[in-house]
Amino acid sequence: MIKVIVCENYEExxxxxxxxxxKQINEKADSILGLATGSTPVGMYKExxxxxxxxxxxxxxxxxxxxxxxxxxxxxxDQSYYYFMNDNLFAHINIDIANTxxxxxxxxxxxxxxxxxxxxxxxxxxxxxxxxxxxxxGHIGFNEPDEKLITKxxxxxxxxxxxxxxxxxxxxxxxxxxxxxxxxxxxxxxxKKIILLASGKNKSDAVSMLTDNYIDTSCPATxxxxxxxxxxxxxxxxxxK
Ligand code: PGA
Numbered sequence: 001m002i003k004v005i006v007c008e009n010y011e012e013x014x015x016x017x018x019x020x021x022x023k024q025i026n027e028k029a030d031s032i033l034g035l036a037t038g039s040t041p042v043g044m045y046k047e048x049x050x051x052x053x054x055x056x057x058x059x060x061x062x063x064x065x066x067x068x069x070x071x072x073x074x075x076x077x078d079q080s081y082y083y084f085m086n087d088n089l090f091a092h093i094n095i096d097i098a099n100t101x102x103x104x105x106x107x108x109x110x111x112x113x114x115x116x117x118x119x120x121x122x123x124x125x126x127x128x129x130x131x132x133x134x135x136x137x138g139h140i141g142f143n144e145p146d147e148k149l150i151t152k153x154x155x156x157x158x159x160x161x162x163x164x165x166x167x168x169x170x171x172x173x174x175x176x177x178x179x180x181x182x183x184x185x186x187x188x189x190x191x192k193k194i195i196l197l198a199s200g201k202n203k204s205d206a207v208s209m210l211t212d213n214y215i216d217t218s219c220p221a222t223x224x225x226x227x228x229x230x231x232x233x234x235x236x237x238x239x240x241k
Pocket of ligand 1: 141
């Protein structure tokens with residue numbers, strides 16, 4: 001069962017989730033975090049930066065694996081998740097960049113890159129805490145709604161829904177990449193602990209599917225019900241239909 005924390009607003013989601021990440025790192029200095037991009041975790045990253053700057057949180061031994069990356073995309077592209085992570089977190093904290101991992105949007109062979117990434121996660125000590133956002137269509141990472149979901153890290157086409165949702169970051173929908181490399185459902189489920197953040201009314205349909213007794217591949221996030229330690233941290237707008 002997914003545990004639920006309903007917050008007053010986005011600010012409270014950011015604070016609450018940052019506290020959980022900080023607790024994880026304070027209890028285990030060399031924690032491995034699973035990191036997410038998108039608008040939702042930005043406030044949490046700001047809180048973590050503040051904690052780091054004020055000396056309350058040390059990232060020097062922390063490792064990380066990001067969930068996904070557009071493909072193909074240059075690291076220098078300001079829409080790449082490589083760029084996003086540096087801009088929103090890595091450049092502002094004392095993490096050793098050598099311990100951070102993001103699927104390589106510049107790889108020549110996407111399949112080989114997926115295999116390399118999955119293996120890297122398998123050969124690590126494992127993700128201690130995975131942070132997830134959720135698409136309004138119920139995707140996690142870029143595991144899009146479908147009849148079948150893929151277990152391991154893979155190259156995937158983005159659905160029209162996701163392209164439209166992400167077009168807000170681009171000059172037009174035509175410029176949104178149409179494919180991405182993403183951790184698969186099993187890759188995500190291997191994390192020891194997961195927090196799923198959701199804010200705003202446009203997430204309420206997807207969020208409402210997380211609290212019943214069903215799993216449904218048309219809402220990939222519902223598979224998280226099979227994981228023993230998932231906490232949904234959402235605001236009232238996302239929780240109420
Ligand atoms: P968002 O994206 O945080 O920008 O809403 C979440 C997601 O698509 O997983």
